[in-house]
Amino acid sequence: MTTDYDVIVAGGGLAGTIAAQSVSYYSNQKLSILVIDRNSEFMPGRKSFSGWTCGDAVSKEAVDYMANRIKVPWTEPEIEHHVKGVMAFSPDRETAIPFDGAGYMLNRQKLPEIQNERAKKRGIEFDFEINLTGLLYDDSQVIGVEGIDNKTKQPFKKTAKVVIDATGITSMLRNGIKNTTKIEKKIDRRDIESTGRYIMYFEKAQEDLTEFDPDYCIIHLDQDIAPGGYGWVFPKGKNKVNIGLGVEKSLLDQRNARMEKTDTVSSLIDQYVARNRAMKNPKLSEDEIDKNNATGNFQVSVRRQNDCLVANGYAIVGDAAWMPKPLDAGGIGPALVAGTIIGKSVVEAIESGDVTEKGLWKYNKEFINEYGYKTAGLEVFRRLIQTLTNDQISYGMKHFLGDLDVEAISKGEHPDFSMVGKIGMMIRGALNKKLAEGLRYTTQQNKWLTQHYYNFPGSPDGFEEWKNKLHQKLDEANTKLGSFAN
Template structure:
């Protein structure tokens, strides 16, 4: 029996739509591609009833990668604002590090509309208002999906490959009905609750550590954003995406320490109120922000799924746990992964083989292009959760060299060479917080080990189990070493 489609993509968010366009592009529009999405056609990409909740930031390099590979170039109005980079600030606002180069703030409500048009031009079909509920399996391979259409009626569609882009808590991944190396469940400590406002405001005090239209700002602060971070991302001279992310366990520990009962929304409101630049804040209005000015979301903050393919199946976007562990940024990783996945799937269709081995190149190319750093960033995230604000202040002030800052700017793990005892000029500062220096050195060495290991990702499934077991052993050591901070100071 001939399948109904070559590829079915469950989920029409950022990753799903780019993957659809990529399959169509690399197959020279010969592949029949269907996107199944729960939203109505008038609201593509909507994440929850609260809207299109996102930090909205993406690097220029990521959009350039999309343009150079698929010929898709974004502009106004889906690109709302341009920035020169991201500054990460210490809790006392006295030390800053440039985290990345030039970038953009998207309007996440308008961007999916543009993406849908791009995909439709390439022949991609859509089923709106439909829910993908279950994967169909045949002879050890995924062969389609079942679900309910916009009228609530059951439907069934067959395909040579199904791509899951339904988000971090994906039912399709969790109940994958065939044997696979794909991890189905994520540890709750690797999930952060995030929330944000899109606000218009009057300018109060001038303080670039709290707001500047030229840079995105990230604030590390264990009191206001326990085991996470807070952000101020400009969307204009008097408009901002402002919010924060916390881990549930980190927030629980913080509340116990300070005898508080704060929740995510309390903390966001406190963060906005404490910003001296933002005066008379009000929810952004106008059609471009309607139903999207306030919202919250759950974001995975670990390395990507160690294996992202199975026979006839692949995961992408949050369903593959792609957001970066340090800043929960998911747009950039999803762009890289979606383009790569589409190319690999198109080649598999051309070869008439969508088995695990034919799709394996997605794992390999993504790891070598973008994913090789993520396990090391996961380790650094775990270490930061053990530090007090005072230690973060001290470390950023005394232990970050120009080389470390450049590495961070390039999204590489810093070496923290200033923490080494063979540097006599740093002995006094190292002794000022010896445990901090040792912890930073440990994370740097572990990072080098993990990057080397990830760049040796197996070219075929046969060596994967041994590679995975070694990775897990390395990471298990860091989990045992870096116990979360219970007593913030």
């Protein structure tokens, strides 16, 4: 069958444009690629009407992963500021755990402009102001996309051998997909964080490196300030900041009931900004590169990636596949890894003449081997952390983490909590004993889950059995976690 393009990338956000460049790279620019987005050409990569809402932080390691493999360089001005790492503070501020290593603060508004110019030079085509509503099929094979062209108000249809879905967390294509039962369509509400942030300038107040540090992205764990999530103060310069927080909605309701308050994400952010001792007179950025992007709220998932990432003629990447890391909602890193890998798998499938689920299957395996092996364990760990009190988090961070655990966290892995099992370790308080039990349990689960992911089947045949075992384990874990809750 002849198609309009070899590959259609639905969604020209961060993950979509990397995937398009990856397909172009691995095919030596031989495949025809169309990127389709609902944004206008002049506001590329915008997540929603409220802007390019993001904390903007990414590790150097993830950027290098992409740059070394598909030769996509990121420099200034899309990189706005360099940092030495991320520092997570306990609620009592007595313990800080560094993670992620050196990294960058991106300008999410500028990045897609530069990215798209580079992509166009590689021959990648773009179509803007198209609102995609679904997939086109030939029997059980996806053969394209459909929607409405907002420029002409006419129906829009384009065909391709493979559609890469990068339309973000709310993906209508994934929600409506008809040719697979392997790809999950819906997400548990408890796996979503409601988040928001401001980009601001401020005058220096008190020198306090637990509140603002030009060299580190700061994370504040605190169940009163950001229930079920965390607050962040990420530097964009010496007196410029990306400041915001994320909460899990049902935990916010519980916190409001406990504290007799009626806070929302927005009111919590305002309080978080106001109480920051290092910042005086904060004002929303009016810089040209932050135009239309200084405030914004959006959602981000914090679970394992979709159990399956491919169907006949279809593959999914980035937030559409729920790739952000369960512990910190960092989605740019996994999007760069998956965006890089997906191009190779799609090109190989097209070149081998097999763009079915089986032909695209390798992408599942490769993403798991590079990144996805750890996400289910981190999902279980995150659920445990969300049940903890501030005192438990402070105690656990101070007493239960050995050097190797900190190293594991810094690499985005589940720690082993070696200190918890140490003979003679005295644990103060019944709640902390319960926490120790919980950590031992999540460590065990993580070992099993990681191994299970490394045993992900090499072809679609073994998937049902693999998935059933996974879900049985996760259901068991969710029930068990209840017994550690306070």
